[in-house]
Amino acid sequence: EAGVTQFPSHSVIEKGQTVTLRCDPISGHDNLYWYRRVMGKEIKFLLHFVKESKQDESGMPNNRFLAERTGGTYSTLKVQPAELEDSGVYFCASSPQTGRNTIYFGEGSWLTVV
Amino acid sequence: GESVGLHLPTLSVQEGDNSIINCAYSNSASDYFIWYKQESGKGPQFIIDIRSNMDKRQGQRVTVLLNKTVKHLSLQIAATQPGDSAVYFCAENAAGGSYIPTFGRGTSLIVHP
Numbered sequence: 001e002a003g004v005t006q007f008p009s010h011s012v013i014e015k016g017q018t019v020t021l022r023c024d025p026i027s028g029h030d031n032l033y034w035y036r037r038v039m040g041k042e043i044k045f046l047l048h049f050v051k052e053s054k055q056d057e058s059g060m061p062n063n064r065f066l067a068e069r070t071g072g073t074y075s076t077l078k079v080q081p082a083e084l085e086d087s088g089v090y091f092c093a094s095s096p097q098t099g100r101n102t103i104y105f106g107e108g109s110w111l112t113v114v
Numbered sequence: 115g116e117s118v119g120l121h122l123p124t125l126s127v128q129e130g131d132n133s134i135i136n137c138a139y140s141n142s143a144s145d146y147f148i149w150y151k152q153e154s155g156k157g158p159q160f161i162i163d164i165r166s167n168m169d170k171r172q173g174q175r176v177t178v179l180l181n182k183t184v185k186h187l188s189l190q191i192a193a194t195q196p197g198d199s200a201v202y203f204c205a206e207n208a209a210g211g212s213y214i215p216t217f218g219r220g221t222s223l224i225v226h227p
Contacts, residue, residue: 004157033214040123043158043203043217056214091157102148103215105157 002026004106006092012112018080021109025074025094032075033095033103034067038088046090049075061086082113126224133191135221137204140185144206148215149178149189153200161189161202191223199225 005024013019025032034046046065047057051072060067064083069075079086089110095103127133139147145166150158164171164178164187171178177190187204201222205215 035217040219042219045214045216048214093157101213102160102163105150105159107155107157 004092004094004104006090006106006109008109009107010110010112012114013082015084015113016081018078019082019111021077021079021090021092021111023075023077023092023106025092026096026104029094029096029104030072031095031097031103032069033093034075034077035091035093035105036088037091037108038085043091046077079111082111084113087111087113123219124222124224126226127194129194129196129225129227131194133189133194133198133223133225135189135191135202135223137187137189137218138185139187139204139206139218141206141208141216142185143208146207146213147178147180147187148205148207149176149187150203150205150217151198151200152203152220158203194223194225196225196227199223 007022011019030051032049035043036046037043045059047060047067048055049069052069066078089108091105091108093103093105095101148163149161151161152158162173162176162178164180169180175192179188201220203217203220205217207213207215
């Protein structure tokens with residue numbers, strides 16, 4: 001069974017440009033999460049989808065970040081316009097149900113804004 | 115706000131030794147804890163979890179201890195191997211919430227052959 005897949009694995013963009021990250025969760029997982037880790041710091045929660053609905057987006061840093069999950073399958077996270085402080089690794093994770101259960105992470109999309 | 119943190123950012127051990135990675139949490143409402151391992155270039159992988167009604171849980175070469183009195187969690191790795199080198203994160207889930215894991219900063223474990 002395929003795990004959580006993310007694309008691109010690495011991206012280098014200039015300040016002010018736009019980047020769109022994609023996440024394909026494990027098939028059948030209704031819950032999809034986005035997290036971000038800035039170098040040397042904790043993994044911070046960004047938002048949580050249940051199917052196509054945003055259940056919790058309290059971690060989104062500002063309105064330059066837009067996440068979507070049309071159809072409740074894959075999700076995209078767009079950063080527009082990108083700033084230097086947006087550099088980091090963006091992890092997507094999924095789980096079959098909400099609650100105390102293991103969430104499975106993808107390998108991350110490493111974003112560098114220069 | 116509530117936070118999860120780690121006592122040591124880096125831990126160096128010799129191959130074959132036992133490793134202990136510590137984690138402190140401050141949210142008294144947390145009732146489910148998870149340890150993740152993140153190898154270089156990869157995403158966090160589940161290692162072991164423990165619910166608050168337990169003090170100890172063992173897996174293969176790993177043991178998690180939970181001390182609710184002092185809000186402390188530890189991960190013990192027996193006979194540490196070079197393949198155990200990674201960053202280890204503890205995460206907590208708070209009861210009554212959406213059970214979205216909240217992560218600490220991570221401890222980098224370096225195993226010397």
